[in-house]
Amino acid sequence: xxxxxxxxxxxxxxxxxxxxxxxxxxxxxxxxxxxxxxxxxxxxxxxxxxxxxxxxxxxxxxxxxxxxxxxxxxxxxxxxxxxxxxxxxxxxxxxxxxxxxxxxxxxxxxxxxxxxxxxxxxxxxxxxxxxxxxxxxxxxxxxxxxxxxxxxxxxxxxxxxxxxxxxxxxxxxxxxxxxxxxxxxxxxxxxxxxxxxxxxxxxxxxxxxxxxxxxxxxxxxxxxxxxxxxxxxxxxxxxxxxxxxxxxxxxxxxxxxxxxxxxxxxxxxxxxxxxxxxxxxxxxxxxxxxxxxxxxxxxxxxxxxxxxxxxxxxxxxxxxxxxxxxxxxxxxxxxxxxxxxxxxxxxxxxxxxxxxxxxxxxxxxxxxxxxxxxxxxxxxxxxxxxxxxxxxxxxxxxxxx
Numbered sequence: 001x002x003x004x005x006x007x008x009x010x011x012x013x014x015x016x017x018x019x020x021x022x023x024x025x026x027x028x029x030x031x032x033x034x035x036x037x038x039x040x041x042x043x044x045x046x047x048x049x050x051x052x053x054x055x056x057x058x059x060x061x062x063x064x065x066x067x068x069x070x071x072x073x074x075x076x077x078x079x080x081x082x083x084x085x086x087x088x089x090x091x092x093x094x095x096x097x098x099x100x101x102x103x104x105x106x107x108x109x110x111x112x113x114x115x116x117x118x119x120x121x122x123x124x125x126x127x128x129x130x131x132x133x134x135x136x137x138x139x140x141x142x143x144x145x146x147x148x149x150x151x152x153x154x155x156x157x158x159x160x161x162x163x164x165x166x167x168x169x170x171x172x173x174x175x176x177x178x179x180x181x182x183x184x185x186x187x188x189x190x191x192x193x194x195x196x197x198x199x200x201x202x203x204x205x206x207x208x209x210x211x212x213x214x215x216x217x218x219x220x221x222x223x224x225x226x227x228x229x230x231x232x233x234x235x236x237x238x239x240x241x242x243x244x245x246x247x248x249x250x251x252x253x254x255x256x257x258x259x260x261x262x263x264x265x266x267x268x269x270x271x272x273x274x275x276x277x278x279x280x281x282x283x284x285x286x287x288x289x290x291x292x293x294x295x296x297x298x299x300x301x302x303x304x305x306x307x308x309x310x311x312x313x314x315x316x317x318x319x320x321x322x323x324x325x326x327x328x329x330x331x332x333x334x335x336x337x338x339x340x341x342x343x344x345x346x347x348x349x350x351x352x353x354x355x356x357x358x359x360x361x362x363x364x365x366x367x368x369x370x371x372x373x374x375x376x377x378x379x380x381x382x383x384x385x386x387x388x389x390x391x392x393x394x395x396x397x398x399x400x401x
Contacts, residue, residue: 209255
């Protein structure tokens with residue numbers, strides 16, 4: 001069943017895609033899963049024990065047209081407690097209804113196997129990264145319409161009215177083999193995949209259309225993957241006004257537009273001369289963040305990865321508002337710095353739901369007053385921590401921009 005508790009029919013298959021980056025001293029597995037959320041200490045522990053991976057980042061694309069843990073249903077029998085943290089390494093957090101879902105356990109086994117397959121398929125490679133703007137074909141708007149006395153939910157915006165804040169940035173990480181042939185192509189972008197929510201189907205939504213187009217253009221030897229950004233308050237323009245096959249066409253065209261934008265960015269990128277011996281550095285953080293009611297704290301894990309001092313990835317186990325991505329980009333010393341939203345690396349609570357800005361909490365509204373429990377400035381604390389970790393990993397903190 002999906003987030004609404006509806007039974008689903010298969011429209012297109014869901015995948016787990018694994019990209020492993022390995023230097024002489026460190027390895028990181030980035031797993032993109034076509035699910036609304038996914039976090040598993042079992043996957044991370046087994047990947048480390050069986051395959052020797054140092055770090056695993058489980059990233060959900062956040063498609064709302066996929067199976068959801070029962071504790072995530074919009075009208076569950078009991079409100080899920082997302083605030084609980086593991087009591088120790090390898091100790092599972094039993095999300096409400098999660099352990100009762102057979103598909104979830106089966107997915108864990110498949111992901112562990114996929115990580116093992118990727119570890120056995122490593123090859124010498126060069127990494128290139130960059131970013132560009134999709135303003136000419138931007139497909140998302142800020143769904144919070146702030147008024148002097150209240151915040152209105154702007155679930156759809158078919159007239160394309162300007163909203164703020166938004167971020168039209170598309171991030172690209174391309175892996176080339178020694179012949180220069182693309183072998184992996186990861187795209188980071190921030191927008192809720194909700195066009196097919198409520199359609200009664202299993203689908204990857206626009207991230208799937210993006211992946212399919214990229215693999216068609218780049219060839220069967222290249223794996224494409226989508227990495228969700230800070231999409232906490234961003235929705236696609238067209239949503240509730242879509243009916244019938246039109247909603248699938250809109251979703252598909254959005255994904256193709258994103259893919260074409262990513263290819264335009266990639267066309268400008270060239271590997272640096274030293275990328276055959278990449279620098280891959282990682283920092284883990286665990287922050288005890290207070291709740292908004294001030295009576296308790298929740299441990300929130302942050303994983304910061306810096307590659308060749310020109311790419312930084314910050315994994316956050318929740319849905320940050322887009323202003324956090326803009327602030328991180330402005331403060332980071334690294335030119336290509338990207339948030340991975342809904343990304344769990346094994347420490348702290350698996351999912352902290354929405355991470356609004358302090359200003360948004362003052363304003364209220366969905367995602368700020370609702371479905372959000374951390375202190376008002378929790379997001380700012382996470383971003384500041386990420387900047388500190390990036391500077392530590394860089395060393396001098398001043399690479400060429």
